[in-house]
Amino acid sequence: DQQVKQNSPSLSVQEGRISILNCDYTNSMFDYFLWYKKYPAEGPTFLISISSIKDKNEDGRFTVFLNKSAKHLSLHIVPSQPGDSAVYFCAASKTTDSWGKLQFGAGTQVVVTP
Amino acid sequence: GAVVSQHPSWVICKSGTSVKIECRSLDFQATTMFWYRQFPKQSLMLMATSNEGSKATYEQGVEKDKFLINHASLTLSTLTVTSAHPEDSSFYICSAWDRGHQPQHFGDGTRLSIL
Numbered sequence: 001d002q003q004v005k006q007n008s009p010s011l012s013v014q015e016g017r018i019s020i021l022n023c024d025y026t027n028s029m030f031d032y033f034l035w036y037k038k039y040p041a042e043g044p045t046f047l048i049s050i051s052s053i054k055d056k057n058e059d060g061r062f063t064v065f066l067n068k069s070a071k072h073l074s075l076h077i078v079p080s081q082p083g084d085s086a087v088y089f090c091a092a093s094k095t096t097d098s099w100g101k102l103q104f105g106a107g108t109q110v111v112v113t114p
Numbered sequence: 115g116a117v118v119s120q121h122p123s124w125v126i127c128k129s130g131t132s133v134k135i136e137c138r139s140l141d142f143q144a145t146t147m148f149w150y151r152q153f154p155k156q157s158l159m160l161m162a163t164s165n166e167g168s169k170a171t172y173e174q175g176v177e178k179d180k181f182l183i184n185h186a187s188l189t190l191s192t193l194t195v196t197s198a199h200p201e202d203s204s205f206y207i208c209s210a211w212d213r214g215h216q217p218q219h220f221g222d223g224t225r226l227s228i229l
Contacts, residue, residue, distance in 0.1 A: 034217050043120070043207050043220030044158070089157065093216070100146060100211045102218060106157045 003027045004092050006105035014113055019077040021108050023090030026071065030092040034102070035064060035075045038087045047088075048075070080112045117141055118210045120221025128229055129200060135193045135224045137208030144210035147191035148218065149183060152205045164191050198228045 005024045013019045021035075031052035036044035050057040050064045050073065057064050063076045077084055090105040117140040125133050137147055146165050150158040162178075164170040164185035172178045180202075182194040191210075195202055205225055209218040 032216060036220075041123075041205075041223065041225065043118070043209075043222045046217045046219065049217055100213065100216065100218065101148070101160065101163060104157045 002106075003030075004090055004103045004105040006088075006090055006108050008108050009106070010109040010111070012111045012113060013080050015082060016079045019075075019080045019084065019110055019112070021075040021077075021088050021090070021110070023073045023075075023105055024071060025073075025092050025103075027092070027094075027103075028071065029094045029096070030103075031095050032093045033064070033066060033073050034091045034093075035062075036089045036091060037084075038089060038107070044089055077110075080110075082112050082114065085110055085112045118144075118208065118219045118221040120208050120224055122224060123222060124225045124227075126227045126229065127198065130197055131228075133195045133198055133226060135195075135206055135208070135226075137191045137193070137210065137221050139189045139210040139219070142210070142212050143188035144191075145188065145213040146211045147185055148209045148211070149181070149191075149193050150207045150209065152207060152223075158207060161193075195226065198226070200228045202226065203228045 003026050034049040035047040038044040048059050048062045050066050066073045087107045087109050089107045091102040093102050119138045121136045149161045161176045162170045162172045164183045166185050166188050170183035185191040207223040209220045211218045
């Protein structure tokens with residue numbers, strides 16, 4: 001049962017434009033959300049996170065938006081750069097889970113073209 | 115930032131061999147370490163969760179006798195794939211977590227190829 005869904009397997013965007021990645025979740029107990037970036041043959045690298053008490057978190061070119069009522073979050077990258085080409089994973093957790101387990105989405109492959 | 119070292123990065127071995135993968139947190143103490151498996155173009159699948167000094171908890175469908183996990187210290191966890199077969203070929207990734215301090219930090223993964 002996939003509790004975290006990334007319905008777009010791929011996204012192509014022109015350099016300098018905005019990349020918008022979407023993520024939906026089904027479990028209302030999730031209250032902490034993260035985005036990771038992954039290059040081939042490497043482990044995921046943490047990008048940005050958001051707690052359910054917020055609806056927006058910004059860090060440089062990366063902004064995450066959370067819509068709790070819709071159980072939806074999105075990652076905005078602006079401006080997109082060629083080095084942003086990677087697979088992006090959305091992940092969710094419950095802070096009540098003392099083990100900190102993460103549920104991952106299937107990932108979205110982003111390709112930034114010149 | 116936090117660094118997690120995973121070793122080896124690539125293993126090729128014959129069917130029937132046992133393979134050990136190490137995961138170390140280099141600059142923080144990891145109360146919990148996680149082991150994931152990733153098939154091509156798929157998401158990370160959690161295999162097991164290990165807490166220092168206690169037995170690992172395996173996800174449904176993961177054979178605990180096949181994938182032995184040891185978390186002997188706050189900075190080291192090992193995954194041993196016993197009697198590996200070609201279907202065990204995959205990309206294995208560990209992550210380390212200091213309880214109460216998100217996020218999890220990941221190693222660079224181990225590409226396991228069983229001939």
